[in-house]
Amino acid sequence: MLTFNDKGIYCAQADLYIDPWMPVDKAIITHAHADHARFGSRHYLCHQDSVSLLKLRLGENNHIQALSYGQTLTINGVKISLHPAGHIIGSAQVRLSYKGEIWVVSGDYKLEDDGIATPFESVKCHHFVTESTFGLPIYNFPPISESSDDILQWIEGNRQKQLNSLMVGYALGKAQRLIAIAAQTELPLYAHGAVANIQTRLIADGHKLPPVNYASPVLMKEQKAPYIVIMPPSALGTSWVKKFAPYEIAYCSGWMQLRGARRRRNLNRGFILSDHADWNQLNTAVTATGAENVYVTHGYQAIYAKWLRENYHLNAVEVDTLYEDDLLMQEENNEAI
Amino acid sequence: MKQFNSLFQQIDQTTSTNAKVNALIDYFKQAAPADALWCIYLLIGKSTGRFIKTALLRQATIRLALLPPWLFEESYHVVGDLAETIALCLPPPTNEKACTLSQTMAFLNSLSTLTDEQAVAAISERWLEIPADERFVFNKLITGNFRMGVSKQLVIKALANTYNKSENEIAHRLMGNWHPTSTAINQLLIDDLLQEKSFEPYPFFLAYPLENTPESLGTIEDWFIERKYDGIRGQIIVRNGHSYIWSRGEDLLTDKFPEFAILTQLMPNGTVIDGEILPYKDGQVLSFALMQTRIGRKQLSKKFLETAPLVMICYDLLEYNGTDIRNLPLSERRQLLEKLLEELAATDAPLMLSETLPCQTWDEVRQEREKARDYRCEGVMLKRKSSSYEAGRRRGNWWKWKIDPYTVDGVLIYGQRGHGRRANLYTDYTFAVWDKEELVPFAKAYSGLTDKEIMEVDTWIKRNTIDKFGPVRSVIPTLVFELAFEGISASPRHKSGIALRFPRIVRWRRDKAAKEANTKTDLLDLLALNSDE
Numbered sequence A: 001m002l003t004f005n006d007k008g009i010y011c012a013q014a015d016l017y018i019d020p021w022m023p024v025d026k027a028i029i030t031h032a033h034a035d036h037a038r039f040g041s042r043h044y045l046c047h048q049d050s051v052s053l054l055k056l057r058l059g060e061n062n063h064i065q066a067l068s069y070g071q072t073l074t075i076n077g078v079k080i081s082l083h084p085a086g087h088i089i090g091s092a093q094v095r096l097s098y099k100g101e102i103w104v105v106s107g108d109y110k111l112e113d114d115g116i117a118t119p120f121e122s123v124k125c126h127h128f129v130t131e132s133t134f135g136l137p138i139y140n141f142p143p144i145s146e147s148s149d150d151i152l153q154w155i156e157g158n159r160q161k162q163l164n165s166l167m168v169g170y171a172l173g174k175a176q177r178l179i180a181i182a183a184q185t186e187l188p189l190y191a192h193g194a195v196a197n198i199q200t201r202l203i204a205d206g207h208k209l210p211p212v213n214y215a216s217p218v219l220m221k222e223q224k225a226p227y228i229v230i231m232p233p234s235a236l237g238t239s240w241v242k243k244f245a246p247y248e249i250a251y252c253s254g255w256m257q258l259r260g261a262r263r264r265r266n267l268n269r270g271f272i273l274s275d276h277a278d279w280n281q282l283n284t285a286v287t288a289t290g291a292e293n294v295y296v297t298h299g300y301q302a303i304y305a306k307w308l309r310e311n312y313h314l315n316a317v318e319v320d321t322l323y324e325d326d327l328l329m330q331e332e333n334n335e336a337i
Numbered sequence B: 001m002k003q004f005n006s007l008f009q010q011i012d013q014t015t016s017t018n019a020k021v022n023a024l025i026d027y028f029k030q031a032a033p034a035d036a037l038w039c040i041y042l043l044i045g046k047s048t049g050r051f052i053k054t055a056l057l058r059q060a061t062i063r064l065a066l067l068p069p070w071l072f073e074e075s076y077h078v079v080g081d082l083a084e085t086i087a088l089c090l091p092p093p094t095n096e097k098a099c100t101l102s103q104t105m106a107f108l109n110s111l112s113t114l115t116d117e118q119a120v121a122a123i124s125e126r127w128l129e130i131p132a133d134e135r136f137v138f139n140k141l142i143t144g145n146f147r148m149g150v151s152k153q154l155v156i157k158a159l160a161n162t163y164n165k166s167e168n169e170i171a172h173r174l175m176g177n178w179h180p181t182s183t184a185i186n187q188l189l190i191d192d193l194l195q196e197k198s199f200e201p202y203p204f205f206l207a208y209p210l211e212n213t214p215e216s217l218g219t220i221e222d223w224f225i226e227r228k229y230d231g232i233r234g235q236i237i238v239r240n241g242h243s244y245i246w247s248r249g250e251d252l253l254t255d256k257f258p259e260f261a262i263l264t265q266l267m268p269n270g271t272v273i274d275g276e277i278l279p280y281k282d283g284q285v286l287s288f289a290l291m292q293t294r295i296g297r298k299q300l301s302k303k304f305l306e307t308a309p310l311v312m313i314c315y316d317l318l319e320y321n322g323t324d325i326r327n328l329p330l331s332e333r334r335q336l337l338e339k340l341l342e343e344l345a346a347t348d349a350p351l352m353l354s355e356t357l358p359c360q361t362w363d364e365v366r367q368e369r370e371k372a373r374d375y376r377c378e379g380v381m382l383k384r385k386s387s388s389y390e391a392g393r394r395r396g397n398w399w400k401w402k403i404d405p406y407t408v409d410g411v412l413i414y415g416q417r418g419h420g421r422r423a424n425l426y427t428d429y430t431f432a433v434w435d436k437e438e439l440v441p442f443a444k445a446y447s448g449l450t451d452k453e454i455m456e457v458d459t460w461i462k463r464n465t466i467d468k469f470g471p472v473r474s475v476i477p478t479l480v481f482e483l484a485f486e487g488i489s490a491s492p493r494h495k496s497g498i499a500l501r502f503p504r505i506v507r508w509r510r511d512k513a514a515k516e517a518n519t520k521t522d523l524l525d526l527l528a529l530n531s532d533e
Helices: A048-058 A144-160 A174-182 A193-204 A217-221 A239-244 A259-263 A279-288 A301-312 A327-333 B002-012 B017-030 B033-043 B054-065 B069-079 B082-089 B101-113 B116-127 B132-142 B152-163 B167-173 B185-190 B195-199 B288-296 B302-307 B330-344 B362-370 B451-463 B520-530
Strands: A002-005 A008-011 A016-018 A026-028 A043-047 A063-067 A072-075 A078-084 A092-098 A101-105 A127-132 A164-168 A189-191 A228-231 A247-252 A269-271 A293-299 A315-318 B205-209 B223-229 B232-239 B242-247 B271-281 B310-320 B351-353 B377-384 B392-402 B406-417 B426-435 B438-445 B465-469 B472-475 B480-485 B487-490 B498-501 B504-508
Touching: A043 A048, A043 A078, A048 A063, A048 A193, A063 A078, A127 A279, A127 A301, A144 A164, A144 A174, A144 A247, A144 A269, A164 A174, A164 A239, A174 A189, A174 A193, A174 A228, A174 A247, A189 A193, A217 A239, A228 A239, A239 A247, A259 A269, A279 A301, A293 A301, A301 A315, A301 B069, B002 B017, B002 B033, B002 B132, B017 B033, B017 B152, B033 B101, B033 B152, B033 B185, B054 B069, B054 B082, B054 B116, B069 B082, B082 B132, B101 B116, B101 B132, B116 B132, B152 B167, B152 B185, B152 B392, B167 B185, B223 B330, B223 B362, B223 B392, B232 B310, B271 B288, B271 B330, B271 B351, B288 B487, B310 B330, B330 B351, B362 B377, B406 B438, B406 B451, B406 B520, B426 B451, B426 B480, B426 B520, B438 B480, B438 B498, B438 B520, B451 B465, B451 B472, B480 B498, B487 B520, B498 B520
Parallel strands: A016 A026, A026 A043, A043 A063, A101 A127, A127 A293, A164 A228, A164 A247, A189 A228, A247 A269, A293 A315, B205 B392, B310 B351
Antiparallel strands: A002 A008, A008 A016, A072 A078, A078 A092, A092 A101, B223 B377, B232 B242, B232 B271, B271 B310, B377 B392, B406 B426, B406 B472, B406 B480, B426 B438, B465 B472, B480 B504, B487 B498
16 A cells, blocks of 8 residues: 655555655655655644644644544545654654555654653554664663663762753754753753744643743853753754853763764763664564564664564565664754754 | 773763873772772783684674674674674673672683683673673673773873872883783882882883974974984883893884894993884885884794894983983983993994984974985974983973875775774775776775764765675765875785875865876876885
């Protein structure tokens, strides 16, 4: 029912694309990150929590239709529904069924409940399109509680030394998690403009999240250490961070599992905190769908597809997509909003 | 191991020199003497070599982690570090046990007595006992050549602070051959120096590259100008009727250099000379490549001794008549050195004086630097006449001013995933020059680009790949880079027929198309200019 072409993942029967990277007529968007929600299509369909974020990204005037999780929409006989992916607020797996054949496109996902995004739900299907960002056995993320304890301990250590704690994570998704952790301390909390914008929008949309102050130059002049700042990766290494001296910086990402990823950013600290599934989560998710056919997209697709073929005897193939071939690059360039 | 691991983490998580020194001092104060000795030994870069074949480590990991070998290899290419890959793949420990650093080192030393099968079993058992967060450091110890983010100088500083000694004394005490299993910490660091240490060299004084114009150094009258020779830096020591030759890397090379054995008879006891050892024949310095091949040999044939006889070009005297004279001004040390060499002039001693160049102005120094290659030298040395002989690499009194390297424009044809901080990025490049219509690889280079450029080239490689072979990708020949190198020699082992010494990237020539890169003929011309014939 689905094919992969140069514009994206295509459903001919319903004449629509999922996360297309070129302008099309009808686009279903799994979540509001830049590499999945691209500009220029005529009609967008997404989860209701993504509407506001999509407008923030693509402009207010776009034609956007919303579904809640589990709600069904039928287009030319194809039953379409969205299911929680647990990646970020509003992220969805797309389920399509037609004449008894069921496809699920995962978008980006993680299995562990981060307390902010609606937790992942496994959906049975015959064909599963999965991401593979962390599709190698070297990626075994610690439980979220362990990472957040480590972060809190680090903040406390900085506080005792009268140092500010600067935490780096992309603005939509990671930043909300970092703000929630930071809000457990008594310290004043500030954010880069990109982070503050999104947090404000999400709170206005009715999400129960702690508020955060924009770290404006005027405001920060009067602040005394220690406090906490949440910033996107793009602000790393710019003069923007200088006004927060004295500080310690920590980068929060699944990539921090590897020493090299931390060291080449010249970072002293990295915390493993991911919005993607690690190796075991991927294997759990793929096998739980019961799908015989698996299409592996962005990440270590060739390697992970081979593993699925050899270990689980699935019909797994790699699919080249134009979602960032390396999520690390995307974080470097801060292409996610 | 817990303390040592925690020291590693503390040092890994800071860039502050003070924080690193304090972490070291804390460790030295708390650690048991046997552990502290091992820590010093490992941190000042004494090689422990490899304790077990890496193939066996891979085999043991694959068995424990239940992974297919190909998946482990793919993971290794992404991580770029074997010790780390193993630490990430292993299942959680089942039988945790605490173990000291010295016990760990004893365990690793015992591996060499085991058969392959026994070694795999022993290491697997040990892995399941080690807490997960200590495995990386443990694996780094197994794979040998352990490094932590501290220089030898910092370790010396921390020890000097811990034991209330001068840094120079600690530096000297740590020189030479000692081993944690046969040394007591008091003997190494605290007690009066014993006679047995008599063959140890002094810590070498190393120069920084000149950072400003030479004019910034003040008047030229205050400086000695010498050639910067291209050989092996070494100390010749004659004490108690024996002679020893130490390289800067603290290798005892006495046996490799039999030419100098004669000095035992010719020079008075209590003499230490610092200089450059290089091949020299018929009044001419020979190429460094000749000495390299000679050092590589286990057996020195007569032929080698004849074709590449060694001398030392002497430039400093550190000990004279049994007295440490490193604190005398260089001008006085040189006078004594000249006197010593004059007395030997009539003998066969393979020693020559490093002449000072009679430059009157800094511009004349510039000209001498430009002419360095005519003498097979790398540039000039600038040494303050009043300088004492310091320990380690220091700014201020000695500067090296090397000649600009050769450069060539090459086309990027292969990219390979890097290691360590470059892991998972295509950062190891192979470059080619044109041989008529064909591109022939001539050099590999890993360094020289900024982090931003590395990211950019990485993305470019991923999007312009022709073919993949394991961790290597061939790319559409497009990008041109200027490479610098120190020397060129003929090499039948390379497809291009030449080998470059220390090639590195100078800059990305975005202004050049692949067609405009250099040719093999250009390189062969350069080779002809530099050959010995």
